[in-house]
Amino acid sequence: MHQGRILVVEDDRPSAEVLEAYLQREGYVTQQASDGVEALEQYARWQPDLVLLDLMLPGLRGSEVMRAIRHRANTPLIMVSAVNKETERIDALLYGADDYVVKPYHPGEVVARVHAVLRRSRERGHQQQAARLRHKGIVLDQQAAQAYVEAADGQLTPLELTRTEHNLLSRLLLAPGKVFARAELLAACQPDSDALERVVDAHVYNLRRKLEQAGVAGVLVTVRGIGYRLGNAS
Structure with a gap:
């Protein structure tokens, strides 16, 4: 039984493939998108449990993709970026990201953050279900x-x-x-x-x-x- 479905949105294909390999080793099923438009298409078609979203993407920026996703659902989302400015991190978290990972990163750290964000999301889901x-x-x-x-x-x-x-x-x-x-x-x-x-x-x-x-x-x-x-x- 798989741990969940992760949409990896990253225009650097080698980085995306390494990240996917780490996630798959932990039992996750993954899909990949290399730009913002493809990310939204994959999201609508595949309905992932979590989105790993690069901030700097060709076409639509990651922040625009995040806003479009947030208009549809509260799917857990982790922003990934080479920008290590406090203002960028705060804005990402304020406008819908569940976590923010700075490049360069170790893939194992990203997987650990995926675990943590999904666990919190599922706990919230159980609490909401119990309240209904x-x-x-x-x-x-x-x-x-x-x-x-x-x-x-x-x-x-x-x-x-x-x-x-x-x-x-x-x-x-x-x-x-x-x-x-x-x-x-x-x-x-x-x-x-x-x-x-x-x-x-x-x-x-x-x-x-x-x-x-x-x-x-x-x-x-x-x-x-x-x-x-x-x-x-x-």
């Missing part, structure tokens, strides 16, 4: 306190929920399929309230209506005499 609850097209970002409906192409449409509806949906999403009693849902969505349990019905009604308007029907199921659960969307 998903079920049948519903996505709840707990950190941002925002719910979405996810289309087949991955596009997220925000749901406008009240705080109570958000808390209610969050509780249901923590255990899809589990039947929650009204008292349990009331404690979760209005912990300081002394309202009657039946008030949950009104909040569920509003939440169900908003989900259906967003295209997710049949996912919020009433369990007669008990409460509610999340089921399969129709």
